[in-house]
Amino acid sequence: MAGNTSTVVKLISGDGFSFIIDKQVAEQSPTLKNMLDMSRGGVDSDIAFAEALTNQIQLPEIRGRTLEKVCQYLFYKYRFVDEGASDRVPEFDFEIEMSLELLMAADYLDC
Numbered sequence: 001m002a003g004n005t006s007t008v009v010k011l012i013s014g015d016g017f018s019f020i021i022d023k024q025v026a027e028q029s030p031t032l033k034n035m036l037d038m039s040r041g042g043v044d045s046d047i048a049f050a051e052a053l054t055n056q057i058q059l060p061e062i063r064g065r066t067l068e069k070v071c072q073y074l075f076y077k078y079r080f081v082d083e084g085a086s087d088r089v090p091e092f093d094f095e096i097e098m099s100l101e102l103l104m105a106a107d108y109l110d111c
Contacts, residue, residue: 009036010056011071017064019071028077029109032057061108066101069094070109077111
């Protein structure tokens with residue numbers, strides 16, 4: 001199996017919305033990082049996740065509106081990961097009505 005060198009990942013929500021984000025941004029989620037890891041099972045093995053080969057991840061339990069906010073959060077985390085608890089880190093805003101869905105998505109994606 002040849003290694004996939006793409007620098008972008010396509011995340012597909014349960015209601016069919018697609019989001020193309022940088023692979024380094026997607027890897028802020030340990031769950032997505034594991035799915036995209038070509039070394040799972042070895043480079044010459046057929047054990048790697050199919051998502052690692054295609055750089056497309058289906059997330060059937062996450063709606064498009066929620067996945068959009070998750071993508072924004074992953075970028076936020078990527079952008080400010082080195083800032084720590086600094087005053088330079090702005091708050092991450094979201095609508096309170098999205099709280100439950102975001103909590104469930106964050107739990108699944110471990111972010």
